[in-house]
Amino acid sequence: MLASLSLLGWPGGAPALSILIYHRVLPVPDPLRPGEIDAALFEAQTRFLSRHFTLMTVSEAAQALREKRLPRRAACITFDDGYADNLTVAHPILARHQAKATVFVATGYLNGGRMFSDTVIEFVRRAHGPVLDLASIGMGRHPISTGEERLKAISALQVQLKYLAPAERDAQVARMLAAHPVGPLPEDLMLSDAQLRALADAGHEVGGHTVDHTVLTTLTLDAARHQVQAGREALERLTGRPVRSFAYPNGRPVRDYDAGHAALLRELGFEAAVSTAAGVARPGADLFQLPRYTPWGRSITLFAARLMRNARMGAPSAVV
Ligand SMILES: [Zn+2]
Numbered sequence: 001m002l003a004s005l006s007l008l009g010w011p012g013g014a015p016a017l018s019i020l021i022y023h024r025v026l027p028v029p030d031p032l033r034p035g036e037i038d039a040a041l042f043e044a045q046t047r048f049l050s051r052h053f054t055l056m057t058v059s060e061a062a063q064a065l066r067e068k069r070l071p072r073r074a075a076c077i078t079f080d081d082g083y084a085d086n087l088t089v090a091h092p093i094l095a096r097h098q099a100k101a102t103v104f105v106a107t108g109y110l111n112g113g114r115m116f117s118d119t120v121i122e123f124v125r126r127a128h129g130p131v132l133d134l135a136s137i138g139m140g141r142h143p144i145s146t147g148e149e150r151l152k153a154i155s156a157l158q159v160q161l162k163y164l165a166p167a168e169r170d171a172q173v174a175r176m177l178a179a180h181p182v183g184p185l186p187e188d189l190m191l192s193d194a195q196l197r198a199l200a201d202a203g204h205e206v207g208g209h210t211v212d213h214t215v216l217t218t219l220t221l222d223a224a225r226h227q228v229q230a231g232r233e234a235l236e237r238l239t240g241r242p243v244r245s246f247a248y249p250n251g252r253p254v255r256d257y258d259a260g261h262a263a264l265l266r267e268l269g270f271e272a273a274v275s276t277a278a279g280v281a282r283p284g285a286d287l288f289q290l291p292r293y294t295p296w297g298r299s300i301t302l303f304a305a306r307l308m309r310n311a312r313m314g315a316p317s318a319v320v
Contacts, residue, residue, distance in 0.1 A: 062272035251276030
């Protein structure tokens with residue numbers, strides 16, 4: 001009740017498309033992944049969205065924007081990267097609410113891959129304390145006696161790795177694992193080919209997100225084209241369906257992609273691309289820079305209030 005009351009202040013005027021970013025949906029909360037939503041909260045958010053918004057896939061929403069028939073309050077649920085729990089945890093919840101999501105998959109991680117940020121979390125989870133000493137490889141010493149300290153260690157290590165070039169990052173991750181052996185790390189975090197097919201067969205849209213999740217502005221335009229095309233071809237082969245939409249890795253305008261990349265996607269025949277600039281898209285929006293935002297809030301009242309605040313921001317400034 002409160003939640004629907006709070007939408008009474010929804011900005012009027014032109015219809016607005018809210019695109020939400022998720023990565024994982026955990027079966028139960030994980031203290032080392034405080035930013036990730038769990039199944040119970042995702043169910044509450046999906047129920048709220050399906051009651052108060054017209055839920056669409058990204059390419060459906062882009063088409064509605066193009067044809068000037070976007071419902072007044074439209075929303076897309078999107079998942080980035082291609083985590084297995086998008087099928088095992090999120091899909092059953094979405095199905096209960098007749099909702100279809102859009103899943104942007106970095107194909108290089110399918111079938112047992114692991115993103116470096118997850119390697120850090122799973123490494124620190126298994127590391128034995130009280131101190132994780134990585135000074136010998138230039139990554140510092142990190143107290144890990146408490147959950148709080150482990151969280152701090154995770155973010156410190158992720159920051160150190162984040163801005164390295166991909167090959168150097170892989171090498172440094174390997175040195176980190178060798179410096180403090182913790183045993184096997186999970187190899188089932190990402191979707192398998194069969195799981196990806198199951199998501200597509202269930203009616204969710206599968207969109208491109210490159211092969212290696214490389215930030216496009218770090219590549220030549222030819223290399224960016226290859227990342228986009230090879231990822232798309234792999235997804236089309238696996239799902240037997242055309243890939244119409246794309247999510248820029250990292251997704252911040254100017255820093256992570258630019259007007260040349262938007263033009264490239266258009267030239268390659270994509271119909272829409274999403275950034276991570278906050279705001280909503282209204283008719284006339286640039287379909288190759290649709291804004292998205294990450295929903296926060298433990299309560300649905302807060303979730304609704306933040307959706308509304310995001311809608312009031314209007315459209316972000318575009319790179320073109
Ligand atoms: Zn991503």
